Amino acid sequence: MKRLSLLIGIVLVLAMLAGCTVPATPVPATAAASADQASAAAADTPGWCSNVKLVFFPGGPAGGVFANNVYNGAKQAQADLGADVQYVFSDWDPQKMIQQFQEAAATKPDGIAVMGHPGDDAFSPLIDKAEADGILVTSQNTELPASFGKYQGNGFGYVGAVNYTAGYNLGKEAVKRFALTSGDRAMVWGLLSQPSRGERTKGVIDALEEAGVTVDYLEIDAATNADPAAGTPTFTGYVSANPDVKLVVTDHGALTATLETYLKAAGKGPDDIYGAGFDLSPATLEAIRGGWTDLVIDQQPYLQGYLPILQLCLSKVYGFSGLMIDTGAGFATKDNIEFLAPLIEKEIR
Secondary structure: OEEEEEEHHHHHHHHHHHHHHHHHHHHHOHHHHHHHHHHHHHHHOOOOOOOOOEEEEOOOOOOOOOHHHOOOOHHHHHHOOOEEEEEOOOOOOOOHHHHHHHHHHHHHOOEEEEEEOOOHHHHHHHHHHHHHHHEEEEEEEEOOOOHHHHHHHHHEEEEOOOOHHHHHHHHHHHHHOOOOOOEEEEEEEEEOOOOOOOOHHHHHHHHHHOOOOEEEEEEEEEEHHOHHHHHHHHHHHHHHHOOOOEEEEEEEEEHHHHHHHHHHHOOOOOOOOOOEEEOOOOHHHHHHOOOOOOEEEEEOHHHEEEHHHHHHHHHHOOOOOOOEEEEEOEOOOOOOHHHHHHHHHOOOO
């Protein structure tokens, strides 16, 4: 409800900006006339952000799970607002994101929306330079607290889950929902090595260990990060060596979408191991329906595409400061999946 209220609030603000020609405080007649002329000109222009050039990072491979939902949201914002947007796909590779950011900044766009996976240490010098060059920057999916603290007044916002909190909440919900107790075994497959992104994995582990669950952690390697099918031998090897595992948590949307494939390859049925993870997709929808995946936290990637474009347009055109928007609060299970299904199939949810 808070997210809905925020979106409604943004729409109302834009409606007021577009429709109000009477200033809140008295101004000289010439200034008022200029404002009226500007409003009239804006009303005749299709897309109030049509003169703004942006670069947007959807994160993963083109057409990939999660990244495609982000991309769909960004494309809808582009269509609604009229911005000129270039899209840069990174295969979830932090090093590639850094290189691509440098290349994007060299083209001197009005703004860049980045995935924060490389973390503050790697990104801060590049964002400092971009801001000094007059390029607005904002982030999605993974927080960049240092840059947010420096440049929020310029329009640096964040749209995405609060990573540690999202991970912790998923772990806590799994303990409660699956009645896990001290001594039960869980596998967590995540990205602890990535500075900010790894906070989500850490949150999952902390919640499970607080309940006394034995956690076996596996780092998602680069090949599996880019192509989840590459992780099948890792998964089957782990399950073979740990037949008592009760829960598998995949801290990666594309791996969560592949969970049914992993379990089948390991010779397991839908009721043999609890499966939990992040992000909805058509494959995850079918896995939940079939009982292969039991719990998913939805961080609403469509909004992580739409709202950063809106953020940059608001900041460039109207001078708004950065917004902090938490998109990761809801859980999807077999109990509510049919309500979400039509939107999941369209890669909106």
